[in-house]
Amino acid sequence: MSKVKGFLSQLLLYKSALIGLIIIIFLIGLSIYTVITIPYEEATRLWRAGEQYWLDNPRNALPSWVNIFSQKRLPETIILSTEKPQVGVSKAIVSAPGERFSIIKVKFSFRYEYDDFPSEINLFLKASFNESNPHITIYWVKPGGEQITLKSLLISRETMYYISNDDRLAEEIRGYISKKINRTIEYEAPVTLLLFAEEDNSVLKPDTAKVMKGVYELWIEGIIFETKVDLDAKLVIYGKVYGLAGTDHLRRDLSIALLWGTPIALSFGVTASVTVALIQMFIGALSAWFGGIADTVLQRVTEVFMVLPFLPLLIMISTFYKFNIWVLLAVVIILTVFGSGVKNYRAMFMQIKEFPYVEAARAYGAGNLRIILLYLIPKVLPTIIPSIVISVADFVFLEAALAILGLGDPLAPTWGKIIDDAYEHGALYKGLYYWVLQPSIMLALTSLSFAILGFALDKIFNPRLKEI
Amino acid sequence: MFAGILKYILKRSIILFLTVVVAVYITIWIANMGGYVDEIVKSDILLSVSQSIRQNPAFKGLNETQITKIINEVYNNELKKIGFDKPFIYRSFIYLKDAITLNLGRALFLSSDSGSKNVRIIILERLPNTVLLFTTTQMILFFIGLFFGLFLSRRYGSFLDRLSVLLAPLSSLPGWFYGIFLILIFASLFRLWFGWGLPYGGMVDAPPPIDKVAYALSVLKHMILPVLSWLISYSFINVYVRRTFFLMFSSEDYVEFAKAKGLPDSLIQRRYILRPTLPPIVTDFSLTLIGSWMGAIITERVFNWPGIGSLFYAASVMFDTPVLVGLVVIYAYLLAATVFALEFVYVILDPRIRTGGA
Numbered sequence: 001m002s003k004v005k006g007f008l009s010q011l012l013l014y015k016s017a018l019i020g021l022i023i024i025i026f027l028i029g030l031s032i033y034t035v036i037t038i039p040y041e042e043a044t045r046l047w048r049a050g051e052q053y054w055l056d057n058p059r060n061a062l063p064s065w066v067n068i069f070s071q072k073r074l075p076e077t078i079i080l081s082t083e084k085p086q087v088g089v090s091k092a093i094v095s096a097p098g099e100r101f102s103i104i105k106v107k108f109s110f111r112y113e114y115d116d117f118p119s120e121i122n123l124f125l126k127a128s129f130n131e132s133n134p135h136i137t138i139y140w141v142k143p144g145g146e147q148i149t150l151k152s153l154l155i156s157r158e159t160m161y162y163i164s165n166d167d168r169l170a171e172e173i174r175g176y177i178s179k180k181i182n183r184t185i186e187y188e189a190p191v192t193l194l195l196f197a198e199e200d201n202s203v204l205k206p207d208t209a210k211v212m213k214g215v216y217e218l219w220i221e222g223i224i225f226e227t228k229v230d231l232d233a234k235l236v237i238y239g240k241v242y243g244l245a246g247t248d249h250l251r252r253d254l255s256i257a258l259l260w261g262t263p264i265a266l267s268f269g270v271t272a273s274v275t276v277a278l279i280q281m282f283i284g285a286l287s288a289w290f291g292g293i294a295d296t297v298l299q300r301v302t303e304v305f306m307v308l309p310f311l312p313l314l315i316m317i318s319t320f321y322k323f324n325i326w327v328l329l330a331v332v333i334i335l336t337v338f339g340s341g342v343k344n345y346r347a348m349f350m351q352i353k354e355f356p357y358v359e360a361a362r363a364y365g366a367g368n369l370r371i372i373l374l375y376l377i378p379k380v381l382p383t384i385i386p387s388i389v390i391s392v393a394d395f396v397f398l399e400a401a402l403a404i405l406g407l408g409d410p411l412a413p414t415w416g417k418i419i420d421d422a423y424e425h426g427a428l429y430k431g432l433y434y435w436v437l438q439p440s441i442m443l444a445l446t447s448l449s450f451a452i453l454g455f456a457l458d459k460i461f462n463p464r465l466k467e468i
Numbered sequence: 469m470f471a472g473i474l475k476y477i478l479k480r481s482i483i484l485f486l487t488v489v490v491a492v493y494i495t496i497w498i499a500n501m502g503g504y505v506d507e508i509v510k511s512d513i514l515l516s517v518s519q520s521i522r523q524n525p526a527f528k529g530l531n532e533t534q535i536t537k538i539i540n541e542v543y544n545n546e547l548k549k550i551g552f553d554k555p556f557i558y559r560s561f562i563y564l565k566d567a568i569t570l571n572l573g574r575a576l577f578l579s580s581d582s583g584s585k586n587v588r589i590i591i592l593e594r595l596p597n598t599v600l601l602f603t604t605t606q607m608i609l610f611f612i613g614l615f616f617g618l619f620l621s622r623r624y625g626s627f628l629d630r631l632s633v634l635l636a637p638l639s640s641l642p643g644w645f646y647g648i649f650l651i652l653i654f655a656s657l658f659r660l661w662f663g664w665g666l667p668y669g670g671m672v673d674a675p676p677p678i679d680k681v682a683y684a685l686s687v688l689k690h691m692i693l694p695v696l697s698w699l700i701s702y703s704f705i706n707v708y709v710r711r712t713f714f715l716m717f718s719s720e721d722y723v724e725f726a727k728a729k730g731l732p733d734s735l736i737q738r739r740y741i742l743r744p745t746l747p748p749i750v751t752d753f754s755l756t757l758i759g760s761w762m763g764a765i766i767t768e769r770v771f772n773w774p775g776i777g778s779l780f781y782a783a784s785v786m787f788d789t790p791v792l793v794g795l796v797v798i799y800a801y802l803l804a805a806t807v808f809a810l811e812f813v814y815v816i817l818d819p820r821i822r823t824g825g826a
C-alpha cells in the first residue's frame with residue numbers, strides 16, 4: 001500500500017502526469033456516463049436510423065455553444081406542433097351544425113429574435129378523414145402584420161410541405177418585395193431569407209439582408225366536406241445551431257457518436273496495447289530463454305511478419321469480412337504480436353537471463369515457465385509500462401484511421417466515422433469545421449493524455465537519465 | 469578469416485532470402501482470401517466468354533444447349549490457359565515462383581494511368597511519387613533529429629531541453645491527423661481570409677503545367693502540406709529520441725576523458741559522440757527510409773497523393789492479388805537488400821567489428 005502511495009506521490013511530482021491523469025479520468029467518467037445513459041443498441045439504432053428519424057433536426061448545424069462566442073446570435077430550431085399543446089399553438093376544427101363541412105383553423109405564432117436566417121422551413125401535416133381530402137391555404141404573417149399566402153393545396157393523410165424548397169414561392173415573394181421597395185432583387189434569394197428579411201434596401205444583397213425580429217405567425221385555414229375530421233400540423237423552423245455538438249449531413253445528433261466514441265476508443269486502445277505488449281513480451285522471453293531452435297524459429301517468424309504489410313492486410317481482411325469492432329481488435333492483435341517489439345524484448349531478456357538471481361532460481365530447480373513468468377517478465381514489466389501507456393495512443397488512432405479508410409465496424413458510432421463522413425462530404429471545402437474539429441479534439445485529447453502520462457511514467461520507471 | 473566472413477555472408481543472405489520467400493508466400497495466401505478472389509476471376513471470365521459467344525454472329529443459328537456447351541468449352545479452356553484448372557495450392561507455388569523472379573504479371577482489376585494492366589508498370593508509375601514525398605520528409609526529419617538532438621544533449625536541463633521533453637508527447641498524434649488541420653488552415657481558411665491558399669490535395673495542378681519548371685513548382689507546392697504534417701508530427705519524438713540517445717553516450721568514460729584532455733567541443737561531438745552512435749542511427753534511418761517507400765496509406769488518402777499507399781489501398785479493397793503480391797515482393801527485396809547492405813556498412817563504420825572483435 002505504501003508502495004502505491006509512494007509511487008503516486010512521485011507521479012504527481014510531474015505536472016504533465018497530473019494533467020494526463022485528470023484527462024484520462026474525465027474520459028473514463030464520460031465513458032461510464034455514456035454507457036449508462038445511452039445503451040449501445042440504442043446508440044447504434046439512432047446512428048443508423050436514417051434521415052426520416054432525424055427529420056426535426058437541422059442539417060449540418062453548428063453546436064449551440066458557438067452562440068456564446070459569436071456576436072451574431074444563430075437561430076435554434078423552433079418546433080411548433082398541434083400534437084403538443086404549447087404557447088403559440090392553437091387549433092380549431094369547427095363543423096357547423098347541420099352542415100356537411102368542417103372548417104379547420106390552425107395558428108402558430110413564435111418569436112424570432114435571432115440575427116441569422118433559419119436554414120430550412122418545413123410543414124408536416126397529418127389529416128384523418130374518410131373520403132374527401134381537405135383543401136387548405138397556408139399564410140405567413142410577418143411581425144409587421146403583413147400577410148403572405150404561401151400555398152393552397154389539397155392534402156392527403158400525410159403531407160409534407162417543404163416551404164424552403166418551394167422555388168415558385170421564392171420567385172413570388174421576390175417579385176413582391178422587389179415591387180415594394182421599388183428595386184429588383186437580383187440574386188436567387190432563398191425562401192428562408194425572403195420570409196424573414198427586413199423589407200428595405202438591405203435585402204438587395206445576400207450579405208446585407210437583415211432579419212426582421214418579432215412575432216411571426218403561420219396560419220392554416222382549410223375546409224373539408226366531411227364532419228369527422230382531424231388535422232395535425234407541425235411547423236419546423238430549422239435553426240443553424242443544434243445541441244452540444246451540432247448535426248451532420250443526415251441531421252444526426254453528433255453528440256451520440258462523440259459520446260460513444262469515448263468508450264470505444266478507450267477500450268480498443270487499452271486492450272490492444274496491453275495485449276500486444278504482453279504477448280510480444282512473452283514471445284521475446286520464450287525466444288531468449290530457450291534459445292537454440294525455438295529462438296531461431298521465433299526470430300524468423302518475427303522477421304517474416306516485419307516484412308508483411310500490416311495495414312494493407314488489415315484493410316483486405318476487414319473489407320472482406322466487415323466485422324464488428326471487437327473482431328477487428330482481435331485481428332489487429334494477431335497481426336501485431338510478431339512485431340518488432342519481440343526483438344526488443346528478446347534483447348532485454350538476453351541480458352536478464354544471465355543475472356545471478358535467475359541462475360539461483362534455476363539452481364533450486366524452478367521450471368522454465370516459472371522462470372519466465374515469475375523471474376524474467378516481472379523484471380522487465382515496469383520498464384515497459386510507459387511504452388504500453390504511450391502505445392494506447394497509436395491504437396486509438398489506428399481505429400480512427402480504419403474508419404477514415406471506410407473500414408472498421410459499420411455499425412459503431414466512432415470518432416473516426418465522423419471524420420470520415422465529414423471528409424467525404426467536403427466539410428473542409430464548405431467550411432463546416434466543427435464537424436471535423438470536434439472528433440479530432442476528442443482523438444487528440446485521448447492520445448495526448450496517454451502519451452504525456454506515459455512519458456512521465458518513463459521518467460519514474462526508467463530513471464537512467466536522472467543522474468546525468 | 470576471409471572464409472569465415474564469406475560463410476557468414478552466405479548464411480545471412482540465405483536466411484534473408486528465405487524470409488522474403490515465406491513472407492511473399494503468406495501474402496499470396498492471405499491475398500487470395502480463401503478462394504474468394506478465384507471466384508471473382510472465374511465469374512469475370514465466364515461473363516466475358518458468354519458475352520462474346522452470344523454476340524458472335526457465327527453462333528447465331530445454334531440453340532441454347534449448343535451455345536451453353538460452347539461457352540463451357542471455351543470457359544474451361546480459358547481457365548486452363550491461366551492455370552485455374554489446378555487447385556490453389558498448386559497455383560500458389562507458381563505464383564510464388566513468378567513473384568520471386570519479379571515476373572509480376574497482370575493486375576486483376578486495377579490499371580495504370582496510361583491504361584496498362586501490367587503490375588510492374590502500375591507500381592513503377594506510383595513509386596516515384598511516394599519516393600519523392602517521403603524521402604524528402606525523412607531526410608528533413610533525419611537532419612532535424614540529428615542536429616537538434618545533438619544540440620539539446622549538450623544543453624541537458626536547459627529551458628529548450630525541458631521544452632523538447634514536454635513537447636515529445638505531441639508525436640503521439642499521427643502525421644495524417646496534423647494533415648487534416650493543416651488543410652483546414654492553409655487550404656480552407658486561407659482561401660477564406662486571403663482568397664488564396666495551398667492546395668487541398670493532389671500532386672500537381674489540374675491540368676498539369678506543360679513547362680517543366682512550372683510542373684516542378686506545382687508539385688513542390690502540393691508537397692508543402694504533406695511534408696509539413698509529417699514534420700510536425702514526428703520531429704518532436706525524433707529530437708527526443710536522438711537527444712536521449714546522445715545523452716547516454718556522452719556520459720561514457722571516453723567522452724569524459726576527452727573533455728578532461730581539453731579537446732574542443734566540436735571535436736568531441738564529431739569524434740567521440742557522433743562516431744560511435746553512427747551505426748544504430750544509420751540502421752534506423754535506412755530502415756525507416758525503405759519503410760517509407762511503401763507509402764503511408766492514410767496520409768496519401770488525406771492528401772489525395774497518388775503514391776504507393778493509395779495503390780496499396782485500392783489493391784486491398786478490390787482484392788487485386790497480383791498488385792498486392794507485387795508490392796510486397798518489391799518491398800521485401802528492398803528491405804532484405806538494405807539489411808544485407810547494412811552489415812557491410814557496419815563493418816566500415818565500426819572498427820570493432822572490422823577487427824573481428826565482435
